[in-house]
Amino acid sequence: MKLKALAGGLAVSTLILLPSLAVAGDVVWWTPNWSQARAQKLADDFHKANPDINIKLQITTSNGLPQQVMTALQSGSGPDIIEVQHGWVQGYAQNDLVQPLDDTIQEKDDYNKAVIAEDTYDGKLYAIPYRIECTALLYNLDDYTKAGLDPANPPQTWDDWVAASKKMTAGGVYGMAITGGGEFGNTITRALPLIWMNGGDIISADGKTATINKPEAVAAIKFYTDFYAQKLSPDSTLQNDGVANRQLFIAGKVASYLTGQYDIAPIAQAAPTLKVGAFMTPHPAGKTTAGILNGWSYVIPKDAQNPTDAKKFLQFLNTSDNMGYFTDTFPARVSSLKLPRFQDPLLKPFAGMLPFGRPTPNTPHWVQISQAMFNGIQRILSGQQDPQAAMDQANDEIQALLDS
Amino acid sequence: MNRSSTGLMFILPAIAVLLMLIAYPIVYTVYLSLIDAHGALTGKNYANVLKPYVTRQAFGNLLYYVGGSIVFQVLFGTLAAILLNQKFWGRSAVRSITLIPWVVPGIVAATTWAWMFHTEFGIINYMLTGAHIIPGPVGWLTNKDTVMPVLIAINVWKLFPFVAIMVLAGLQAIPADLYEAAKVDGANFWEEVWYITLPLVRPVLVAVTLLLLIWGLNAITLIYAITQGGPANLSLITPIQIYQLAFTSFQFNEAAALSVLFFIVAAIVVAVYVKVIPSNTAVAR
Secondary structure, X not given: OHHHXXXXXXXXXXXXXXXXXXXXXXXXXXXXXXXXXXXXXXXXXXXXXXXXXXXEEEEEOOOOHHHHHHHXXXXXXXXXXXXXEHHHHHHHHHOOOEOOOOOOOOOHHHEOHHHHHHOEEOOEXXXXXXXXXXXXXXXXXXXXXXXXXXXOOOOXXXXXXXXXXXXXXXXXXXOOEOOOOOOHHHHHHHHHHHHHHOOXXXXXXXXXXXXXXXXXXXXXXXXXXXXXXXXXXXHHHHHOOHHHHHHHHHOOXXXXXXXXXXXXXXXXXXXXXXXXXEEXXXXXXXXXXXXXXXXXXXXXXXXXXXXXXXXHHXXXXXXXXXXXXXXXXXXXXXXXXXXXXXXXXXXXXXXXXXXXXXOOOOOOOHHHHHHHHHHHHHHHHOOOOOHHHHHHHHHHHHHHHHHO | OOHXXXXXXXXXXXXXXXXXXXXXXXXXXXXXXXXXXXOOEOOHHHHHHHOOHHHHHHHHHHHHHHHHHHXXXXXXXXXXXXXXXXXXXXXXXXXXXXXXXXXXXXXXXHHXXXXXXXXXXXXXXXXXXXXXXXXXXXXXXXXXXXXHHHHHHHHHHHHHHHHHHHHHHHHHOOOHHHHHHHHHOOOOHHHHHHHHHHHHHHHHHHHHXXXXXXXXXXXXXXHHHHOOOOOOOOOOOHHHHHHHHHHXXXXXXXXXXXXXXXXXXXXXXXXXXXHHHHHHHHHHO
């Protein structure tokens, strides 16, 4: 009797244990923790429709993720699907670590063009983008109307932007907070698009020449840092990153700042009575706006155990509806943007920025190049150099990196 | 097996552990510094780290930071020790309280000071502007003239209790009859300090300064937690530069090259100190 129960128990536990081993029919999916609940629902839905395929979620966190993914890809023992940031894909493709997905993507014309370009290497698509986002201008509606400005008539040009920021700077409130501290990515995300709008760039298209001391780039950097020089941005600008600006915005000390739509929910939670509005980032007169296109893509590692089922699951994830359901910010497919959850008027300016989104340059020295640009901006903000001298120095530093 | 080879057998495990934990990393770092990303031998890493201005700037900042810190740490530490060596009511309580900065974990102290010196939310600006000592908030950690002095001040605050405790131990070892003899000869307090106390605690001061120097050259916690070397590298020191090269930019070979150079400089400084200073104290004694 006892023995029988034991045998029965063993059989049951074997059954329970079996699915935890990667067997044929399993698709192992690395997905970040912030969308775990939605990922689970999609995996369950897919399993219902395809009972012979099990989706196994493995939850990742953003801290140290690039290194983890790199290790998994190089060891050849990785999962079947990984979610990665768009900017990482080129490196994987160049080193032949992920599979081309041209046979997997459906209705490619429905995708945001810039992000498809970012995931394409040597004519082949190496990742399928699903989440994209751009920064725009978030502002305090009360401060804006108090300054005598009309929310229906947003600032279009850089001149309008400065004028509006000046009007909102009153009574201890700063009209327009820029970032000048924290991790350098905060400031690159906000300042580099201004260079693009003005017709400049940080390095040339072939990745060989630094171009940040050209007149268009210097003018854009001067425009950015002038918000601080003209005291439209807080005294603490050199210490402030995106989160610090959000805190100052919540505290009512800052009337507007550049950020992504991910700040809307935390603001609503911390200050439910604060009325918030959003504008597309203004551009120089006669030119168009721009933003850095950030977000996430799916890749299938070169050595994936079960690429066939993984591709099938990717096609399920990337239907217009499922992509719109899954993304934390915006979907990479234009048709998904029609879903009700993206119709909030506050989201419209952020969605409006997407067609103007551009990828960051693809160069192995990108981190150090961004750091050089950020240091240049800090030298201007701290009064050590004027914009031309600061960008001349940054240009030399970047050129040395490109030559090395 | 003769005596000495038996002895060698006994120390073999310890030697093996030392080789694994100290020699191997050093040799491997040197090797890393001499190859490129594809494993080919190259001298480029050294050229790439020596060329940029930032390397000189970081090293200059490091000398300023360590030098400035040590002078005030030893000065305040010694003064505090002399004070704590006097007999007064509540002396043991004051001695314990003095130790607090040294006992607080570095990262906790750094974060707290960073907030206290914050331009917008910091209590220091709040008190100074509230008392009308300064007209408007000062960017203590972002102004090019204040950031290094502030960091040095925090570092002095953090470590002077260590000097104080070490010197205090040295003071207590001085025989009381020396002071009594000096009193008989009509020496005042400062003469006692100058002719008896300082010469006799000099070996302690030398040892402590050497320790502070070695710690200072390695110190990364305070500056990294407060400014990360910013703004615009104004407070960047070489150890942070090495860390950033390796773990933010993933340029491990260049980071290794800079580590090797820094190791040589640090080794020279320490060797000079160990060799020169103690012989002087021997003469002084």
